[in-house]
Amino acid sequence: MSAESNLQSLSIELPPAPEPMGVYKPIVIVDGLAYLSGHGPLNADGSLHKGRVGAEVGEEAGYAAARQTGLAMLATLRSELGSLDRVKRVVKLLGMVNSSADFENHPTVINGCSELFADVFGSEIGVGARSAVGMGSLPGNISVEIEGIFEVGS
Amino acid sequence: MSAESNLQSLSIELPPAPEPMGVYKPIVIVDGLAYLSGHGPLNADGSLHKGRVGAEVGEEAGYAAARQTGLAMLATLRSELGSLDRVKRVVKLLGMVNSSADFENHPTVINGCSELFADVFGSEIGVGARSAVGMGSLPGNISVEIEGIFEVGS
Amino acid sequence: MSAESNLQSLSIELPPAPEPMGVYKPIVIVDGLAYLSGHGPLNADGSLHKGRVGAEVGEEAGYAAARQTGLAMLATLRSELGSLDRVKRVVKLLGMVNSSADFENHPTVINGCSELFADVFGSEIGVGARSAVGMGSLPGNISVEIEGIFEVGS
Numbered sequence: 001m002s003a004e005s006n007l008q009s010l011s012i013e014l015p016p017a018p019e020p021m022g023v024y025k026p027i028v029i030v031d032g033l034a035y036l037s038g039h040g041p042l043n044a045d046g047s048l049h050k051g052r053v054g055a056e057v058g059e060e061a062g063y064a065a066a067r068q069t070g071l072a073m074l075a076t077l078r079s080e081l082g083s084l085d086r087v088k089r090v091v092k093l094l095g096m097v098n099s100s101a102d103f104e105n106h107p108t109v110i111n112g113c114s115e116l117f118a119d120v121f122g123s124e125i126g127v128g129a130r131s132a133v134g135m136g137s138l139p140g141n142i143s144v145e146i147e148g149i150f151e152v153g154s
Numbered sequence: 155m156s157a158e159s160n161l162q163s164l165s166i167e168l169p170p171a172p173e174p175m176g177v178y179k180p181i182v183i184v185d186g187l188a189y190l191s192g193h194g195p196l197n198a199d200g201s202l203h204k205g206r207v208g209a210e211v212g213e214e215a216g217y218a219a220a221r222q223t224g225l226a227m228l229a230t231l232r233s234e235l236g237s238l239d240r241v242k243r244v245v246k247l248l249g250m251v252n253s254s255a256d257f258e259n260h261p262t263v264i265n266g267c268s269e270l271f272a273d274v275f276g277s278e279i280g281v282g283a284r285s286a287v288g289m290g291s292l293p294g295n296i297s298v299e300i301e302g303i304f305e306v307g308s
Numbered sequence: 309m310s311a312e313s314n315l316q317s318l319s320i321e322l323p324p325a326p327e328p329m330g331v332y333k334p335i336v337i338v339d340g341l342a343y344l345s346g347h348g349p350l351n352a353d354g355s356l357h358k359g360r361v362g363a364e365v366g367e368e369a370g371y372a373a374a375r376q377t378g379l380a381m382l383a384t385l386r387s388e389l390g391s392l393d394r395v396k397r398v399v400k401l402l403g404m405v406n407s408s409a410d411f412e413n414h415p416t417v418i419n420g421c422s423e424l425f426a427d428v429f430g431s432e433i434g435v436g437a438r439s440a441v442g443m444g445s446l447p448g449n450i451s452v453e454i455e456g457i458f459e460v461g462s
Binding site for chain 2: 022025027028030035036037038052101134135136137138147
């Protein structure tokens with residue numbers, strides 16, 4: 001199964017590819033590696049998952065935010081590449097959780113993105129290296145921001 | 155216009171290339187990609203822009219700190235490469251703001267660096283992927299720290 | 309001296325290579341670069357160095373945690389590569405300290421990892437680019453998390 005056909009059979013619809021919120025490009029490709037900017041949990045209607053995990057929102061809301069962030073990343077990849085089938089491998093994710101100082105379950109939250117990628121790309125090429133950590137704050141008080149490196153083919 | 159001539163016509167003078175504050179190199183080049191260590195807002199006189207953005211200093215001071223950090227990164231690049239004209243592309247920046255827990259405008263702050271790079275390298279190759287996020291704390295209470303990946307040529 | 313013989317002459321024993329705490333791989337190699345996931349200060353008995361540096365634990369405990377994190381990274385590298393002698397260069401580390409908001413000595417803490425790598429690989433190839441920063445929180449309240457990029461050979 002290809003990533004695009006997996007998306008279809010999972011009935012997953014991607015949000016529109018996000019516009020930059022500053023002076024940057026959502027994606028830059030160099031030597032077969034795609035560097036994705038930090039993405040936020042953008043919904044199809046343009047709204048964002050907001051709130052500090054472990055304080056204003058719970059762990060499950062954080063997981064949902066990470067999954068939505070993953071969908072936004074897929075939208076950026078498809079917009080740039082034409083098809084997600086050109087993704088050869090998830091190389092590395094930096095999963096940043098807007099969390100309270102006493103929050104401890106960042107990996108569980110970022111799994112919301114990683115499990116999506118495993119479903120879409122398969123558990124071998126869809127699962128890469130990762131860090132899952134807690135930030136002091138995030139832009140617009142979004143719950144999660146994730147950046148990533150993907151190997152892409154022609 | 156080249157990056158070096160842009161610097162001249164903008165009357166921008168770079169601070170001295172920063173010395174490492176620990177056991178690391180300011181820059182490592184591998185396979186045509188230059189990895190820059192996290193840089194701080196180092197002034198020409200050796201002082202640093204300090205203070206938590208959104209608490210001890212305002213957003214405009216944060217912007218100025220990010221611009222100064224960008225100048226320090228350019229100094230490191232020139233010191234290593236001999237000329238900024240060898241920079242082929244800004245690939246990726248991680249812009250880390252020392253900010254209060256309720257600060258929301260990290261992208262605006264990090265634009266201080268990104269707009270400098272756009273001015274120096276041009277808006278195509280000077281603008282790369284980026285994350286702009288809020289840290290719990292930074293070394294010496296500096297306002298901003300930025301690391302980056304640059305494509306470089308011979 | 310090779311990295312493996314350095315380890316022996318320093319009487320350093322590595323902990324077991326850490327298992328993933330979520331949906332990720334500890335290491336992914338692409339085009340001669342090994343991307344290591346964020347590692348924590350895992351002891352040989354499976355326990356972890358915990359506590360916020362500058363609040364619950366002191367700077368020296370943070371340094372020890374960073375060194376132990378470096379040992380865990382070496383364990384992952386050896387587990388994947390068979391021998392640490394295949395490491396050609398430390399390219400880049402992102403050293404993340406779980407620290408109080410007023411902590412300022414992140415570089416000193418992360419030196420615990422960097423000095424280990426310099427001892428094992430030598431001060432030329434064992435010292436790369438680096439950022440050392442303060443996080444709002446880390447998984448399981450570990451004191452330090454470090455991710456890295458290493459150049460590896462065959």
